[in-house]
Amino acid sequence: VPLNEKSLIARIRRQSTASRRVIQGIGDDCAVLRIPRGHEVLVTTDFSLEGVHFRREWHSPQSVGHRCLTRGLSDIAAMGGKPIAAFLSLALPRSLPQSWVDKFIRGLLSLAKRFDVQLAGGDTAGSPGKILADIIVVGSVPTGKAVLRSGARPGDRIFVSGSLGGSAATVRQMMSGGKLNPLNFTAHFFPQPRIALGSQLREKSIASAMIDVSDGLSTDLTHLCDESGVGAEISADAIPVATVGKVVVNLDLALHGGEDYELLFTARQPVPNRIAGVPLTEIGRVTRKKGIFLISGQRRKRLTAKGFEHLSS
Numbered sequence: 001v002p003l004n005e006k007s008l009i010a011r012i013r014r015q016s017t018a019s020r021r022v023i024q025g026i027g028d029d030c031a032v033l034r035i036p037r038g039h040e041v042l043v044t045t046d047f048s049l050e051g052v053h054f055r056r057e058w059h060s061p062q063s064v065g066h067r068c069l070t071r072g073l074s075d076i077a078a079m080g081g082k083p084i085a086a087f088l089s090l091a092l093p094r095s096l097p098q099s100w101v102d103k104f105i106r107g108l109l110s111l112a113k114r115f116d117v118q119l120a121g122g123d124t125a126g127s128p129g130k131i132l133a134d135i136i137v138v139g140s141v142p143t144g145k146a147v148l149r150s151g152a153r154p155g156d157r158i159f160v161s162g163s164l165g166g167s168a169a170t171v172r173q174m175m176s177g178g179k180l181n182p183l184n185f186t187a188h189f190f191p192q193p194r195i196a197l198g199s200q201l202r203e204k205s206i207a208s209a210m211i212d213v214s215d216g217l218s219t220d221l222t223h224l225c226d227e228s229g230v231g232a233e234i235s236a237d238a239i240p241v242a243t244v245g246k247v248v249v250n251l252d253l254a255l256h257g258g259e260d261y262e263l264l265f266t267a268r269q270p271v272p273n274r275i276a277g278v279p280l281t282e283i284g285r286v287t288r289k290k291g292i293f294l295i296s297g298q299r300r301k302r303l304t305a306k307g308f309e310h311l312s313s
């Protein structure tokens with residue numbers, strides 16, 4: 001049985017690291033945050049639902065906690081911002097062992113510590129069914145400088161960080177019954193939010209538009225193009241396809257698989273091969289004509305956004 005709310009909160013409070021941007025964290029009616037002078041506030045919220053985003057038989061509680069916070073941090077990265085504080089609302093079934101909750105919190109807090117993010121509040125409740133975790137991350141960005149999805153213009157080059165499809169390929173392997181060592185499949189179990197990359201792309205005025213790849217390249221590129229009122233052509237050969245457990249991932253998973261938490265951005269100029277230690281690959285161009293097209297050899301076919309199905313299929 002999980003601890004009652006009071007002792008759970010006391011436990012989180014003891015383990016959470018203090019950030020100088022948090023004037024008042026857990027223990028009052030609201031958190032009080034200090035936003036740096038000349039900055040605006042970024043806020044993002046994301047669900048992590050048992051059976052949709054994770055399964056207890058596949059994911060360690062540490063991985064669930066880590067991935068829960070990654071979802072929020074990755075959104076802050078995609079705006080070119082820096083995270084300040086996180087807020088966590090948890091609904092837990094009564095049958096859940098307290099050790100699961102402890103490890104979940106440990107996974108979340110160790111990532112938070114790495115990015116100097118304080119867990120500054122939240123809520124807990126009993127869940128009649130499965131585990132539900134909702135993370136809110138608050139960050140900041142210099143006024144007027146947030147990198148939006150809407151800044152892409154025809155002729156811009158399209159780039160993506162890291163590699164794609166690794167997370168979805170890992171899910172496929174687990175679905176087909178493989179028991180995986182999480183240490184060999186970190187793209188899925190312990191993805192790294194691209195905070196340093198995102199803020200450098202903003203500081204150096206490289207990115208004209210940006211989004212994180214949470215739902216899959218085809219879907220997230222569609223979001224970016226829709227917001228910018230443009231289309232895109234991407235080259236199949238250029239897609240940085242992930243290698244998972246020594247196997248090169250299928251191109252379809254790299255195009256449509258979600259939860260890689262890489263950054264997808266457009267730029268007016270060529271971009272270095274690597275920024276903040278993360279490899280960058282040019283995959284195509286922004287076009288005036290709407291729609292997204294995949295070029296492979298002589299063939300040019302329309303790429304439709306296949307929404308990421310998470311674990312439900």
Ligand SMILES: [Mg+2]
Binds near residue numbers: 074075078211212214
């Ligand atoms: Mg996002």
